[in-house]
Amino acid sequence: MEYFDNELCVTYEELTSGDDPVIKRGTLDKAMQRGRILRHHRGGGEGSYALIVYSSLREKYKVRYVAKYGNPEEAFKLQRMRDRVKTDEKAREFFETFKYNMNGVQTKLSDKLIAEYTQNASVLNALVLDLEDKTTKRKMYGNSLSTVWENVAATSENLRKIYGHTLPENLSRLREKINRYKKESYVSLISGKVGNASTVKITEEAGRFLIALKRSRVPVYTDIRIFEEYNRVAPDKDWKPLKSKRSLTMWFARPEIEPLWYDAVHGELAAHQRYGRKHRTELPMRRDTLWYGDGTKLNLYYRDEDGNMRTTMVYEVMDAYSEVLLGYHISDHENFEAQYNAYRMAVQTSGHKPYEIVHDNQGGHKRLEKEKGSKEQGFFDLICHIHRPTAPYSGQSKTIESVFKRFQEQELSKDWRFTGMNITAKKDSCRPNLELVEANKDKLFTLEELEAHYIEARKAWNEAKHPATGIPRIEMYEKSVNEETDVVTVYDMVDIFWIWTKRPATFTDSGIEITIGGKKLAYEVYERPGVPDHKWRMKNTYRTFHVKYDPNDLRSIRLYWEDKAKERRFERIAEPYMVIHRAIQDQTEGEAAFIRQEQEANIRDRIDRQVIAKEIEYAYGVAPEQNGLSTPKVKGVTKEVQQEIDRRTRTYSRKPEEYRIGRATKKASLMTWDQLTENKTMDTRKVAGKL
Structure with missing residues (x-):
């Protein structure tokens, strides 16, 4: 079906194909020979290249055609509408990068909203052009403009059937939406309800107060005591009270919050082992x-x-x-x-x-x-x-x-x-x-x-x-004769462009790992080529992501997190985790430099965690030094690193107790169960003797 010489035509094959054709081949051929049915030639001389003028068909054949293929005039109108609506790539780029504040965190739109807003922008572009075209032509011929908006609304509804856009059905609201779009562009399509789904309203100031309570060692606050203390002071500070202890516990467990209190509760060494970036190494060959x-x-x-x-x-x-x-x-x-x-x-x-x-x-x-x-x-x-x-x-x-x-x-x-x-x-x-x-x-x-x-x-x-x-x-x-060997890997690939992994994965201190074709692949988020993004890691280590990947191109994956409404929101692109040789003999100069780079980055992360945490402690009077105690020294770092922490956290020097975690853990590893039982028996006897 197409227009030829300004006439709507259907093809010879459309009329004669199938077990129940609109018209039999012999009947159609005779009618064309006698001039009862008109045709246009497209070259080649065979029937498959002939276009039949639709208006020359007898009414009974038109009825059969509509029953089989639908009204050709309406279908052609819809096709012309489709041709006028082009996906607005600039709109998609705008909505992909747009961020809004959700509970103190800059958040991106979900994939569902990005698709919806991009579709609406693309349809609005076509409606604006249609409106301007109709207005110009009517003014040119001196015709009334009273029905222009009704025609635009009708076009909008036809496009709704094709694209499923969510623009208003009501004429006045549609008119208002178009006029606002012409003035404000893409931002006018973002609903004011976006960002209001979070039930925990914790401001930056309130969050620092909660972290201070969590870090406090004199006294030590449990989560229920923190919940009660927060709600006690909330009215005086104009903070929104928390509704449940569970919401507070979940807030403390957020990847960007947990590192700010973890060392005070579990020790800085435990925090370093949990959050410090780990190398993935390849054993010798x-x-x-x-x-x-x-x-x-x-x-x-x-x-x-x-x-x-x-x-x-x-x-x-x-x-x-x-x-x-x-x-x-x-x-x-x-x-x-x-x-x-x-x-x-x-x-x-x-x-x-x-x-x-x-x-x-x-x-x-x-x-x-x-x-x-x-x-x-x-x-x-x-x-x-x-x-x-x-x-x-x-x-x-x-x-x-x-x-x-x-x-x-x-x-x-x-x-x-x-x-x-x-x-x-x-x-x-x-x-x-x-x-x-x-x-x-x-x-x-x-x-x-x-x-x-x-x-x-x-x-x-x-x-x-x-x-x-x-x-x-x-x-x-x-x-083995200690020679280099090549590693050959075979992948089972599928013919789908971007697909979701079967289950979400957690970004850990060793990156994020997914399984494709029975093979585990590890990925990393980079600040720039060859440099892991430690700032991003500070807020997202141990966050769970849904992963989207291209099985034909595994050089990158896309990470999404899921909100309470089960909507997935794009977070970052991740690339293959850098695998370095564990043996120095195998290492290249670049690998050695990378190891040094990441050692320094991990030290900076430790320093930053300490500085941020100590600022909160001092601000709320819960620092050990403010309560007659001393903050433990950072383990496994140089004297210069500790001095930098002390300088930035205003800690005064004092002679520490002689205590080394390494010796204690080594002693525990050498004990046996009989010794443990014997020690417990001796402790019991000592207590009994005192009584």
Whole structure:
């Protein structure tokens, strides 16, 4: 169907196709030959290229055509209307970037509203042109303008059927909407109700007061006490009272609020571990690129020469690529002797020098290092290119601790003499059967038997399959020759442009991770290429987002958060999380610079959290220094960083108590369940004695 030479025409195929045609081919051909039905030629000479003049059809054929295809005149009018409405890309850009204040937070419009307002703007553009065209023509011919608006309203209703816009149906309201749009443009389409959906009305001043109460340690306020105290003072300060404790608790849990009080409640180190950006690292691709060395409890009971139940320690050296345990030494202390013998055995077992060794900060390692001012090489310098300690107070970064845990669960726990895991373990399966052990002390290993059993357990571990490859660990190690290998990844792709993930994901301190085609992909929000956006992270770490992605182009994803009305609002574009090589041998110059950049950024974040929090504390008189106490020093940072915090938070120097978290946690990790039970019994006896 189309206009040709100013006449409405239908095609030959439209009239003759199908099991029940409007008119049979033979009948149509004869009618055209006799001139009863007119046609126009489009070239080619065949019927499929002929256009039939609709007005020349007999009435019965018109009725059949309308029944089958609809009224061609009305359809053509609608088609012409469609051609006049073009999507206003500038309007979409305006609504995509528009922000409004919702409960003190700058908020973007939901996708639903962006689509609705863009559609309305596009239709209004067409209506304004239609209005101006009709007005100009009527003035030109001296005709009345009285029916112009009625015609525009009729056009609006026809466009509503096509596009489903939400412009007013009432003529006077539509007229008012068009006139306002001509003056104010896109902003006139945004409803005044936007931003009024939030039920918790907490101003900036009120929020600082709530954070101060949450941070207060003298006295300590629970959430219910904060709720009561806030509502007590709210009338005097013209604040809107809170309706429920739950709404307050939810406000405290918001990603942009939680970092402002978390350290006061749980400690700054806990806050750093929760909010400090974590590196995602790629393990070595070949043997002997990286070795880990660390000491731990040997989780099997044995009996000493006097028949007493004892435990001991073991120092292990592990190849990071294959998880093969290369060298060990059993002794009661993690000292120089244990470390020296373990590394020596590892070198003998390997037959190669490792490129890098990573160890903890225990005192024994200092004897293995080069003495300051000495011209002789230290032990580590002789067996590796580089060695370094792990970051303090960062146990999650030590791969060997994860291996220890799995080794204990998979091999050592098979024996009834198993001491159980760390005393902080919660599962019953991680605890020992002390009654059985106590009843069979005479059957415990001797120290020699313990070592023989441990050798067999290590052998079983090394010969077991690696969880990532399914190849025995020792086979992986022996077949590797420390050469670069290419990683080939196959993706299952689908033919859909942008789709939602099946479930929302949480942006954590390690970015946001989604699963596509059974493969986990991690993404990061960047301030600019290669620079993670730490300001955004401060407000959004541990916020849950719905994720939209293009399966044909995974170079970026879009993050949306969902409001109480279940409407999704665009937040940011995220790009692939930067993966850096864990081993220094594998690192490029750019990766090393990135590590330093992020270390400095994490320190700045810690400083900023402290400064913001201390400002609130001082403003409301709840700072420890204002109540006869001292704020704990920030752990794991340089003296200059602490001085910067002190300078910006007006803290006066004083001699701190000698207390180190690292020593306390190490002591706890070395305790066993029998010792814990014994200590509790002794404490009970002490209390009973006092009574």
